[in-house]
Amino acid sequence: MKDYAQSVAFLGQWGCFQQVVFFLLCASIVPNGFGAFTLVFLTDVPGHRCVVPDYNLTEDWRNTVIPVQVVNGKQQLSRCSRFRLDVVRNLSARGFIPGRDVNLTDLEQEGCVDGWSYSRDVYQSTIVTEFDLVCSDQWKMTFTSAVFFVGVLFGAFFSGQLSDRFGRKPVLFATMAVQMFLTFFQIFSTSWIMFTVLLFINGLGQISNFAAALVLGTEILTGNVRVLYSSMGAWLSFAIGYMMLPVVAYFLRDWKSLLLALSLPCLAYLPLWWLIPESPRWLLSQGRVEEAESIVRKAAKWNKVQAPVDIFRDYLVNNKTDPKDTHNAVDLMRTSSIRNTTLILCLVSFTVCTGYFGLSFNTSQLHANPYMSCFISAAVEVPAYISGWLALRFFPRRRSICFTLLLQATSLFLILLVPQSLPILSMALEMLAKYAVTITFSMMFAFIAELYPTLLRNTAVGICSTVGRLGNCIAPYLVTTNIYLLHLPHIIMGTLGFVAAFATLFLPESFGRPLPETIQQMHKRERIKCPCITGKETRVSMVLMDGQVID
Known part of the structure; x- marks a missing residue:
């Protein structure tokens, strides 16, 4: 019985086709890096x-x-x-x-x-100076950031389901267009309310195209190249965009010029529509066999290899999917097995996003120069993403994520023991926690995509991302809890890390296994690990959607 990877094995893993898809999708992710943290400079309060x-x-x-x-x-x-x-x-x-x-x-x-x-010592203007978001109106500045992350949350929720319904490629380019045009339109804001509304709409496409690009590459690429893309390739592209932001902002001190510089280059991505293909896996899940074969045959020409006469005959015989069979977010909670997996992944995603953005906002104060602070916070992610790729390449997902969560939590709790006379040691431990949580952050999308079948993959990524974005929304407020207790943010993030690390042990493993194409294949993987008792995996009996019982 052949799965998708076996059916297209004749293409190889790193031909011209895979190289084009790999680098173009990575290029499409770069704007997310500087777009996600633009508010660091737009909402900064000058003297x-x-x-x-x-x-x-x-x-x-x-x-x-x-x-x-x-x-x-x-x-x-x-x-x-x-x-x-x-x-x-x-x-x-x-x-x-x-x-x-x-x-x-x-x-x-x-x-x-x-x-x-x-003062114009650092900025010529920000939205704070433009709309006087200070003193009695200072709450508007924090609210502006919250509105953006709420937009990201809604975008992550709906884009996943739209991608599973209408395809990866249309949603990818639609959300890229939203991000590009809304960033441009914000320049013409005449009031804080207008800016905030446009920022919310911008947030709808901000991370949604990242998730769509990640899933698209994960489904097109195979083998080690897929692992390389979904870990180091995609996330290093994000880090490159993140590091570009303070460089561009340093030379463009006016908020309108900064937004203009971030939006206009995105026009170069529009021609990618004719170069980036739709996911053949998704097309097969919709019964569109001829379109899937057409893409693969084109890939064979690019790679200069001979394609078989019937590429997906064996694949379709063993992976039948009714094209009329539609799925949505409810299916992620329909059976106890999928429900447990979804809830645990949501908990881990929330923990990771809270820790990642909480530490990012906190480490932005490492240096008196805001541009240097932002660059340091971005640069530390480069070795983390490389470590994430190595972990996905050579180690089981479940144990790797559990270890990095424990490393994050332990580092944060060790800060409590450091005397105030050793601030450098506290900074080193906090940066170690940032390094660890960034590794987990880079692995989570790949892990989620590997656990769910094609019909639910983007929906699952979108739902888990949505829950994770709740952590984005509370992270800025979490950092401010240090006014009540100096290390309260570290205690909260560390506790969440320990809880999520334990919960991760109850997830199924996907290392070295093909992507599931159907819900039945996903069920065959579902096992609950009991490491504290026997160290063995116990199968869980379950009832499928069609009433079939699996032991």
């Missing part, structure tokens, strides 16, 4: 203080009209208040000198009724 109109104040009063406050043990000029100008103007006109004739602590203060003056 600011109240505007003081020219009221013919004396030099002494002009220098003291902004009160001094103590923040974190340091004195600094107030960002959100000033002394009442009518009082100051009257005192200045009468020749009083502040500090000598007038006790400044007795003067009444007021808000920045005339607006704010922003």
Whole structure:
């Protein structure tokens, strides 16, 4: 009995066709790297203080009209208040000198009724300076980031099901177009509300095209090349985009110029429609055999090999799928076996996303220069993605993910034991945790794609990604819990890591096994591991959707 990989084995694994698909899909992922973290610069708050109109104040009063406050043990000029100008103007006109004739602590203060003056030492402008998202409106800045991640969450949920329904390729290019055009349209925002609405729509396509590209490559490529793409290839492309962001932002200090530079190059991706094929696996699952064979025969010409007369005859005999048989997210919860797998993967995805974005936001403060901070946070991911590829290449998925989750959790808890006099050691442990969680992050999409059949693969990736994106939404708020307890963020992320590591042991293994094409094939893999008792795997009896019982 042949599966898909055996049916197309005559193509080889690394011919001209596979190389084109590999590198073009990797190129399509690069914009996700800088798009996912653009808000780091768009929403950064530059130094600011109240505007003081020219009221013919004396030099002494002009220098003291902004009160001094103590923040974190340091004195600094107030960002959100000033002394009442009518009082100051009257005192200045009468020749009083502040500090000598007038006790400044007795003067009444007021808000920045005339607006704010922003420092341009780092940025020419951000959306914070554009729409005055400071002081009483500072909540809008955090809310803006939350809206973006909510858009990502909805995009991940619906794009997976749309991809399983209409194909990988249409959803990939549709979400790329959403990301490109909405990034461009944000430049013309005339209000914070307009910017936020466009940002939400932009979020719908931001990570959705990444998931579609990952699944498309996973289904087209085979063998070690598939592992290379789904781990190191795709994720290194993401890291390249991530590292490009601070470089571009450094030279373009204006938020509109930055968005323009991030959107216009995406036009170069439109011709890829005629070069990137649809997934033959998906076409076969829809009963579109002729289209699947046409793609494979074209691949054979590119690779200069001879294709068999009937490529998928044996494959179809043993992997019959009713083209009218449609599936959706409900099928991920229909049987106890698939339900357990889905719930555990959702827990792990949530843990990984919370840890990844939580540590990313926290490590952004490693350096006083925000561009350097962002670059360091991105650069540490390169060795992590290489390690993730090696783990997927040579080690079982379940044990690898369990180990990296334990490494992340242990590193975070060890930070609690480090005295405050050794900040470098704390930083090293936090970077080790970032390294570990990034490895897990890079492995999760590949692991999920390998566990589910073709009809449910993109839906499963989308659902697990959706739950994971909830971690994105809470990560910025999680970091701020250190105001209640210094290491509370580390405790929360570490605890989640330990729980997820234990839950991972109850997932089926996919290492060295072909991708399942049908739900029946997925059921044959479903086993619950009991490592603490016997070290053996126990089969679970289950009832399939058609009523058939499998032991």
